[in-house]
Amino acid sequence: MSVFLGEILAHPALAAADPVVHPLGAGVDAQPVRWVHSSEVLDIAPLLRGGELLLCGGITLATAAPAKREDYVRELAQRGIAALAIETGGALPEIPAEMLQKAEEYGLPVVELRKVVPFVGVMQAINSMLVSESVGHLQQADAATRAMAAELAHGASLDKILGVLAGITGSAVKVTSPWGVTLGSAASEGWSGDQEEGTPDGAGSGPVGHGGFYRVAGETVLSVDIPVRGVLMGRLEIRVPDAADIALAQVAGERAVDILGLALLQHTPPGLHALAGAELMRAVLNSAPEWRLEQLAPGAGFHTDSPAVVAAIHAASPQELRGAVETFLSSHRIPCAAYLDDAELVVMIGLPSTDTVGERRQLLESLQGLEGDHDAVIAVGPLAGGVAEAAWSLAEARRALEVRQIRRRNASARRQYPARGLVVVDAEDVAVESLSLICLDASAREAFVKRQLRAVLEHDAQRQSQLLETLQVWLDSGCNTAQSARELHLERQSMHHRLQRIFELCGGDPRGTGRLAALHLAARMAGLP
Numbered sequence: 001m002s003v004f005l006g007e008i009l010a011h012p013a014l015a016a017a018d019p020v021v022h023p024l025g026a027g028v029d030a031q032p033v034r035w036v037h038s039s040e041v042l043d044i045a046p047l048l049r050g051g052e053l054l055l056c057g058g059i060t061l062a063t064a065a066p067a068k069r070e071d072y073v074r075e076l077a078q079r080g081i082a083a084l085a086i087e088t089g090g091a092l093p094e095i096p097a098e099m100l101q102k103a104e105e106y107g108l109p110v111v112e113l114r115k116v117v118p119f120v121g122v123m124q125a126i127n128s129m130l131v132s133e134s135v136g137h138l139q140q141a142d143a144a145t146r147a148m149a150a151e152l153a154h155g156a157s158l159d160k161i162l163g164v165l166a167g168i169t170g171s172a173v174k175v176t177s178p179w180g181v182t183l184g185s186a187a188s189e190g191w192s193g194d195q196e197e198g199t200p201d202g203a204g205s206g207p208v209g210h211g212g213f214y215r216v217a218g219e220t221v222l223s224v225d226i227p228v229r230g231v232l233m234g235r236l237e238i239r240v241p242d243a244a245d246i247a248l249a250q251v252a253g254e255r256a257v258d259i260l261g262l263a264l265l266q267h268t269p270p271g272l273h274a275l276a277g278a279e280l281m282r283a284v285l286n287s288a289p290e291w292r293l294e295q296l297a298p299g300a301g302f303h304t305d306s307p308a309v310v311a312a313i314h315a316a317s318p319q320e321l322r323g324a325v326e327t328f329l330s331s332h333r334i335p336c337a338a339y340l341d342d343a344e345l346v347v348m349i350g351l352p353s354t355d356t357v358g359e360r361r362q363l364l365e366s367l368q369g370l371e372g373d374h375d376a377v378i379a380v381g382p383l384a385g386g387v388a389e390a391a392w393s394l395a396e397a398r399r400a401l402e403v404r405q406i407r408r409r410n411a412s413a414r415r416q417y418p419a420r421g422l423v424v425v426d427a428e429d430v431a432v433e434s435l436s437l438i439c440l441d442a443s444a445r446e447a448f449v450k451r452q453l454r455a456v457l458e459h460d461a462q463r464q465s466q467l468l469e470t471l472q473v474w475l476d477s478g479c480n481t482a483q484s485a486r487e488l489h490l491e492r493q494s495m496h497h498r499l500q501r502i503f504e505l506c507g508g509d510p511r512g513t514g515r516l517a518a519l520h521l522a523a524r525m526a527g528l529p
Helices: 005-010 059-063 066-079 097-106 119-153 158-169 246-255 257-267 272-285 290-296 318-331 356-368 387-410 427-439 442-463 467-476 481-487 492-506 515-525
Strands: 019-022 035-038 052-056 083-087 110-113 172-176 182-187 212-216 219-228 231-241 308-315 336-341 344-350 376-380 422-426
Touching: 019 097, 035 119, 052 119, 066 097, 097 110, 119 158, 119 246, 119 257, 158 172, 158 182, 158 231, 158 246, 158 257, 219 246, 219 257, 231 246, 231 257, 231 318, 246 257, 272 290, 272 336, 272 344, 272 387, 290 387, 308 318, 308 356, 308 387, 318 336, 318 344, 318 356, 344 387, 356 376, 356 422, 376 387, 387 422, 387 427, 422 427, 427 515, 442 467, 442 492, 442 515, 467 481, 467 492, 467 515, 481 492
Parallel strands: 035 052, 052 083, 083 110, 376 422
Antiparallel strands: 019 110, 172 182, 172 231, 212 219, 219 231, 308 344, 308 376, 336 344
């Protein structure tokens, strides 16, 4: 059986911390825990798999901006962790109310640890128990996989193959196409079958493999994508009743993906166009030689010398967003090839040879208006002159994501980046940062920034001011004082006072001088690692 959060909180190693679950009365007995992990890093979510109890000492949370704390909770909830445990009483006297409110909104249990306990000891004690549990799950899952492989080898139907998985997990399982059509299904003996089809209610949603899970009355629904050579072939859905072992169902479902992929290949092999597109994107990701890219491009619908851009996409539900992007592009007869590489979705998009710059700008606007409620960041790389430059366009798109993450970390509470929703980033907007990251080492960047902005940096450090950020916004706006004041939510007079102080520290108003470009370059590079 699974190890649940309630059992773990009652374990002597953690009970000594006098834990309290928020919101009060939240059910923890049915919340399975896969692992216990400890970290003070606020950007830890992408490194987690889901199902973890995350221990946090509250040190970095104590000094983080409110918006950053809310981002932290949101990202962890979307990653599907079991619970977040925060130590209070030291650096963090109490858990901020906005964090608890955001956690309740996303259905993430938050455990307040009111006494200090050694996190290393907690992890050793509880993870050793979880390891023993996991070994048993793996043995059962491997037995199921072998039985499914035997059925496949004997030419069994997809329903019969799924019946093996349903029997070992005590669940109802089905495989659907990427468009939601049921391809096969089975249920364990004794399954009542009278539960209503569930829809995500937001509580406990998060990734399981490349899919997700959600709770409905009396059961947990697990979802795992089934890709074959980068092409999504289908999705496995496992409806696990509360009486069954959710952790076993999760492990068995993940282990069964390869067998189910082979079964789907026999029944519904992917088209040559989809396979060629996946192969082309794999070649781009691996920086394959130019001749190999040109060899693969025609099969995927690309002329070797046609202009294109490559987008790097990080999304809470990458497969759902992939469907929306591909549907939009195909409806406009725009050639594309997509590949889901772990948590990153990479898409190459063809553009016409005429008015290419205008078409790229239109593409950016169209992506921002994609239908659906997507929580994602889409970074669109610069224009590639053909498939030979696709890897470069992808590298620039990834650097744009990196720069955006740096800017979010460094932004003041007054100028926060959007916490959720669909964000489209243009790699051309951060070309200066990209160039400096490629061509200058960290020490050279730091030296140049200090030479140009030393007085401003010292003023900010000594007086907790935001003159550097003010200068960055003003320069990025084309020295438009009114626009900068609006973006920083400042009165125009306050903006003028800040600029006057900046000019004094920098040796005068830089407008109309050669120093303007140097200051702008330094302001852009400030904060880069």
